[in-house]
Amino acid sequence: MAYAYLFKYIIIGDTGVGKSCLLLQFTDKRFQPVHDLTIGVEFGARMITIDGKQIKLQIWDTAGQESFRSITRSYYRGAAGALLVYDITRRDTFNHLTTWLEDARQHSNSNMVIMLIGNKSDLESRREVKKEEGEAFAREHGLIFMETSAKTASNVEEAFINTAKEIYEKIQEGVFDINNEANGIKIGPQHAASNATLTGNQGGQQAGGGCC
Amino acid sequence: MELCAIPVDVARQRELKWLDMFSHWDKWLSRRFQKVKLRCRKGIPSSLRAKAWQLLSNSKELLEQNPSKFEELERQPGDPKWLDVIEKDLHRQFPFHEMFAARGGHGPFPELDRSWRPLEGKACVPSPEPAGPALGLEPQAFWCLVQICEKYLPGYYSAGLEAIQLDGEIFFALLRRASPMAYRHLKKYKIDPILYMTEWFMCIFSRTLPWASVLRVWDMFFCEGVKIVFRVGLVLLRNALGSVDKLRSCQGMYETMEKLRNLPAQSMQEDFLIQEVSPAPTVLSKGLAGSGCGRETTMAQQGALSRSSQSWPQCGTRGRGRDSAGGALPWQSRLAPTPEGAELQGVSTGSLLAVGAFPSAAVGQGWAKVLARGLRWGIQIVWRAMNAHTIGVGVWARGWG
Numbered sequence: 001m002a003y004a005y006l007f008k009y010i011i012i013g014d015t016g017v018g019k020s021c022l023l024l025q026f027t028d029k030r031f032q033p034v035h036d037l038t039i040g041v042e043f044g045a046r047m048i049t050i051d052g053k054q055i056k057l058q059i060w061d062t063a064g065q066e067s068f069r070s071i072t073r074s075y076y077r078g079a080a081g082a083l084l085v086y087d088i089t090r091r092d093t094f095n096h097l098t099t100w101l102e103d104a105r106q107h108s109n110s111n112m113v114i115m116l117i118g119n120k121s122d123l124e125s126r127r128e129v130k131k132e133e134g135e136a137f138a139r140e141h142g143l144i145f146m147e148t149s150a151k152t153a154s155n156v157e158e159a160f161i162n163t164a165k166e167i168y169e170k171i172q173e174g175v176f177d178i179n180n181e182a183n184g185i186k187i188g189p190q191h192a193a194s195n196a197t198l199t200g201n202q203g204g205q206q207a208g209g210g211c212c
Numbered sequence: 213m214e215l216c217a218i219p220v221d222v223a224r225q226r227e228l229k230w231l232d233m234f235s236h237w238d239k240w241l242s243r244r245f246q247k248v249k250l251r252c253r254k255g256i257p258s259s260l261r262a263k264a265w266q267l268l269s270n271s272k273e274l275l276e277q278n279p280s281k282f283e284e285l286e287r288q289p290g291d292p293k294w295l296d297v298i299e300k301d302l303h304r305q306f307p308f309h310e311m312f313a314a315r316g317g318h319g320p321f322p323e324l325d326r327s328w329r330p331l332e333g334k335a336c337v338p339s340p341e342p343a344g345p346a347l348g349l350e351p352q353a354f355w356c357l358v359q360i361c362e363k364y365l366p367g368y369y370s371a372g373l374e375a376i377q378l379d380g381e382i383f384f385a386l387l388r389r390a391s392p393m394a395y396r397h398l399k400k401y402k403i404d405p406i407l408y409m410t411e412w413f414m415c416i417f418s419r420t421l422p423w424a425s426v427l428r429v430w431d432m433f434f435c436e437g438v439k440i441v442f443r444v445g446l447v448l449l450r451n452a453l454g455s456v457d458k459l460r461s462c463q464g465m466y467e468t469m470e471k472l473r474n475l476p477a478q479s480m481q482e483d484f485l486i487q488e489v490s491p492a493p494t495v496l497s498k499g500l501a502g503s504g505c506g507r508e509t510t511m512a513q514q515g516a517l518s519r520s521s522q523s524w525p526q527c528g529t530r531g532r533g534r535d536s537a538g539g540a541l542p543w544q545s546r547l548a549p550t551p552e553g554a555e556l557q558g559v560s561t562g563s564l565l566a567v568g569a570f571p572s573a574a575v576g577q578g579w580a581k582v583l584a585r586g587l588r589w590g591i592q593i594v595w596r597a598m599n600a601h602t603i604g605v606g607v608w609a610r611g612w613g
Contacts, residue, residue: 036419039410039411039414039415039419040406040407040410040411041407041410042473043466043469043470043473045466058466066371067369067370067371067372067373068373069372070372070373070374070377071373071376071377071406071410074404074406
């Protein structure tokens with residue numbers, strides 16, 4: 001299907017926080033409590049619409065286990081957005097956020113939009129991390145924040161879409177060089193031609209206008 | 213099971229041949245290794261597979277040398293840190309496994325609070341699962357696992373996964389010869405080997421191939437070692453991306469990855485795959501001839517390898533030299549002692565069990581599938597909970613039907 005832009009996302013976070021479940025909920029609209037443990041990386045894709053434009057999200061779902069960390073780093077390359085996930089019922093997954101964030105900042109491009117996600121919000125009774133703590137962490141590190149439940153689908157759409165909106169805005173502001181695929185953004189095939197003439201002037205803003 | 217297509221009398225003949233080999237195993241291995249190899253390639257009769265895998269991997273000998281080690285380890289307490297991780301993964305991997313379901317399915321597994329202790333001063337080994345007598349882990353399985361981790365795939369499960377990354381690069385270099393078209397395609401879209409081969413190699417295809425093919429691949433793997441893993445991978449890539457026609461449907465990185473995650477069924481089908489991996493000498497593709505992966509040293513030492521293996525780029529001989537403790541593995545008996553892996557690849561040759569971390573569970577997960585499919589006779593591959601320094605897989609080699 002034709003798209004105006006393709007954004008590359010990466011989902012990161014400790015093992016067992018629900019990364020793959022979030023992806024599945026977003027791409028397939030279903031929840032599968034028991035699934036294959038991710039080895040290396042999995043992929044998902046979905047089309048969304050922002051500002052009347054078709055945007056394809058290509059999502060890389062990584063293995064959370066420590067020993068995969070070194071190869072996960074190579075997946076940051078060329079990602080426009082990252083979903084950094086922790087489990088609100090497991091304090092340790094929240095405590096590890098700093099390490100994840102360091103990794104992400106170090107190995108990605110500086111404009112990458114990072115969304116902090118406290119997953120498993122349906123398990124209120126087992127909550128170990130307060131929502132305010134998540135918010136505070138996000139504020140402190142300049143992230144967008146949301147609590148989600150891959151199980152009930154609560155906020156899952158919003159998480160992915162809000163991240164995309166943020167990226168889209170950055171494109172509009174001309175922050176991203178959309179002609180450099182290393183930024184995790186690709187212009188759709190039928191739009192590439194019209195954009196090519198425009199980007200010479202002032203990058204994103206006009207590229208957006210050129211797509212119709 | 214996989215012998216269904218073979219006439220009964222042929223199957224029986226094969227069994228008799230294997231029984232004869234069992235009774236003079238050492239002689240067969242030292243004097244007629246080519247024949248053993250050929251028979252492994254033809255497929256080990258399922259009724260004898262369990263014993264054959266144990267003999268091929270030398271795990272039987274290890275068990276005999278350490279008769280009560282397994283039980284001893286079983287009695288020791290575990291490290292809570294790793295038990296926690298194990299629990300997390302068990303939960304996701306064995307929801308329906310009778311061993312764990314008996315305890316209320318997804319609940320915690322208090323029985324795991326057992327032991328992890330250094331083995332031979334360098335390694336930590338997992339506690340065996342005390343529950344589940346019917347499917348309980350057997351010492352045979354445990355030692356088979358130790359061999360896989362320490363001898364067959366050293367470093368594959370270690371922190372940082374250097375060995376996997378290294379073999380990924382070697383694999384890619386080999387692909388250039390095995391299928392230039394696939395090579396160029398992957399290069400064009402900047403698809404790193406670790407993106408597709410990690411799961412293949414770490415799980416020895418148990419999460420990828422259909423069951424019958426998994427068994428056949430493992431038959432060869434236990435006999436010939438990791439080079440089989442390389443070959444299977446090359447065959448799969450060649451059949452997925454090896455022609456203009458095949459590439460038409462996957463123009464783009466994502467599309468290509470999709471294709472690699474959904475490989476053509478035919479290319480994974482037992483007969484086809486085995487034929488491609490281990491072709492008769494006459495049908496060898498010229499494109500596969502030669503060495504060319506920087507392993508000439510060891511290759512030179514492998515003069516005794518069969519014609520058909522010479523037709524392949526030399527795969528996977530890194531650091532897999534003769535080992536005094538576990539004894540030489542079958543293919544190693546054809547090798548002079550090789551330099552240690554550390555010198556060759558710059559990674560620690562400490563046993564996997566010493567340096568391993570925890571993709572273990574993931575690996576086990578694939579292998580667990582093998583278990584789930586259940587063989588009445590033959591090998592049960594069982595996920596084994598292990599600590600950070602071990603792989604989480606147990607191979608249970610025992611006919612239990």
